[in-house]
Every structure is written in C-alpha cells, then in structure tokens.
Amino acid sequence: MRLSRFTSYASSLLLAAACTLTGVGAAHADSRDERAAAPAYVALGDSYSSGVGAGSYDSGSGSCKRSTRAYPALWAAQNAPASFSFTACSGARTGDVLANQLGPLNSGTGLVSVSVGGNDAGFADVMTTCVLQSESACVNRVNQAKAYVDSTLPGQLDRVYSAIESKAPSARVVVLGYPRFYKLGGSCLAGLSEGERRAINGAADHLNTATAKRAADHGFTFGDVTSTFTGHEICSGDSWLHSVNWGDIGESYHPTAAGQSGGYLPVFRGAAS
Structure with a gap:
C-alpha cells in the first residue's frame, strides 16, 4: 500500500513536470502575458509628437524628425505594446495627418495619440511676427490665429478625429495639447x-x-x-522649452528632451491607462 501511494505521488509529480516542459503550463503563462500586454499603438501628429527639439532623431524619418526621446517612443519602450507605429511628423497640419499618417490604423489598433492644430493656426508665423516685429503687430497676429481657431480649425479637427474613429473604431484616442511658452514675470531680461x-x-x-x-x-x-510644464516655461530658469535656437531654428519653441519625458509623457501615460 505504501509503495502504491508513493508510486501515485511520484507519477503526479512527473506529470506536472511534463506539462510544464511540453507547454501546457506555458500556455497559461502566455495567456496571462497576452492579457497584460499593452495594445497596438499608433502615434500621429505634428512636431510636438514627433519630438522636434528633443534630439536623437531617427535618420530614417528624414524631415519628420522623429525622436527616440519623444513621448510616444518613451511610452512604447516602457510598455512594450503589441505593435508601435510612429507616423507623427514635423510641420504636420490636419491635412497632412489625413493624407500621410493614418495608414497603420486598423480594427486591431488599441491606442492612438495625436497632437495637431498648431500649424494650421499659424504657429510658426505667429512666433516669427512676435520675435521680429512690434508688440502691436504680434498681438494682431495672435488675434488672427485665435480667430482661425474659432472659425476654421474645429471642422479640420473633426475630419481628422472622424477618420481615426473610422479606421480604428476600438482604439482609445488621446489628444495632446500644447504648453504655455512663457513664465510671466520670469527671469528673462531681453527678448519679447x-x-x-x-x-x-x-x-x-x-x-x-x-x-x-x-x-x-x-x-x-x-x-x-x-x-x-508650469515652472518649466521659457523665463522660468528651468525651461523645458527651447527659446529661439539659432543653431537649429526649427527647434525653437519646442520641448526639450526633459519636456518630452517630464511634460508630455506623464500626461499621456495617465490618459492612456
């Protein structure tokens, strides 16, 4: 009787070991991993999403200047999504997102990020006017941009958002905004x-x-x-934004690597969860 019990116990141990080695146990582990895996992620948008200003650009992205230090790449590195498609591009307007960036979206896409609208509203021209011309010219140009945001931009954003909904109906979509550029009453002694x-x-x-x-x-x-970004604006003494960058003018008024990791990434992480 004792031998029979020992034989039965030993057989159970051997069976359990065999299941593990042959993958029965591994199948359960795999299914747990799949449940924990981050969803397929597509990052769309303009330079604030591509990472202009953060350096470490992917040479294959050309003038789109996609950075390994941009918040989409940082989030993907930390969360290992099922797939990661990074199509955000420097200078992109709403029409560029529609024409050039939506290819990776499909019914299996689970997460989308997008920042767009600043270029449509004339961001670059506003800053050029304010840096080179008078205060009254600056304020007038800002008011023109705000009027555009009121009258025209909502319809353009609707087209982008509707296209995302159509192509990736199950996705969680996070729309990222823009920081304020300046700390008022800050440390800047010259400039604007x-x-x-x-x-x-x-x-x-x-x-x-x-x-x-x-x-x-x-x-x-x-x-x-x-x-x-509060406390890290231009004129704060600890800016996460480039001011005028004469070495690479395109990086002017864009987040630094610290701005991407400290300003954008936490907001996206919280919204994506």
Whole structure:
C-alpha cells in the first residue's frame, strides 16, 4: 500500500513536470502575458509628437524628425505594446495627418495619440511676427490665429478625429495639447515684451480649449500639459522649452528632451491607462 501511494505521488509529480516542459503550463503563462500586454499603438501628429527639439532623431524619418526621446517612443519602450507605429511628423497640419499618417490604423489598433492644430493656426508665423516685429503687430497676429481657431480649425479637427474613429473604431484616442511658452514675470531680461508673452500664452490656452472641446465631442481623452510644464516655461530658469535656437531654428519653441519625458509623457501615460 505504501509503495502504491508513493508510486501515485511520484507519477503526479512527473506529470506536472511534463506539462510544464511540453507547454501546457506555458500556455497559461502566455495567456496571462497576452492579457497584460499593452495594445497596438499608433502615434500621429505634428512636431510636438514627433519630438522636434528633443534630439536623437531617427535618420530614417528624414524631415519628420522623429525622436527616440519623444513621448510616444518613451511610452512604447516602457510598455512594450503589441505593435508601435510612429507616423507623427514635423510641420504636420490636419491635412497632412489625413493624407500621410493614418495608414497603420486598423480594427486591431488599441491606442492612438495625436497632437495637431498648431500649424494650421499659424504657429510658426505667429512666433516669427512676435520675435521680429512690434508688440502691436504680434498681438494682431495672435488675434488672427485665435480667430482661425474659432472659425476654421474645429471642422479640420473633426475630419481628422472622424477618420481615426473610422479606421480604428476600438482604439482609445488621446489628444495632446500644447504648453504655455512663457513664465510671466520670469527671469528673462531681453527678448519679447511681457505683453507679447501674455498674448502668446493666451493663444495657447485658446487653442487648447478649442481642441479639448472637439476631442470631447468625439469621445476622446484630452491630455492637458499646461500643468506639467508650469515652472518649466521659457523665463522660468528651468525651461523645458527651447527659446529661439539659432543653431537649429526649427527647434525653437519646442520641448526639450526633459519636456518630452517630464511634460508630455506623464500626461499621456495617465490618459492612456
């Protein structure tokens, strides 16, 4: 009887070992891993998503200047999504996203990020005007941009968001906004006037408000980065944004690597979870 019990016990141990070695146990582990895996992720948008200003650009991305230090690449490295497609591109407007960036989206896409609208509203021209011309010219140009945001941009954002919904109906979509550029009453002793800085910050808030409204109307999550950049604006003494960068003018007024990792990534991480 004792021998029979010992034989039965030993057989059970051997069977358990065999199951593990032949993959029966591994199948359960694999299924647990699959449940824990991050969803297929597609990163769309403009230079604030491609990572202009953060350096470490992928040479294969050409003028799109996609950075390994941009928040989409950082999130993908940390979360190992089922797949990662990074199509955000420097200078992209809403029409560019529609024409050139939506290819990777499909019914299996589980997560999408996008920042777009600043170039449509004339971001580069606003900053050029404010840097090179008078305060009144700057404020007038800012007001023109705000009028565009009110009259035209919502329809353009709707087209982008509707296309994302159509191509990736199951995806969680996170729309990222833009930071305020300047700390008012800060440490800058030269450059723009305080009135110009205030007008530019107001334009960023105006754009964010309009974008957040369109995102909400489509059931998307809006990621507001103004709070994470607070204390790290230009003139703060610890800026996460480039001011005028004469060495690479295209990086001017874009987040540094610290801005991507400390300003954008936490907001996206929270919205994506």
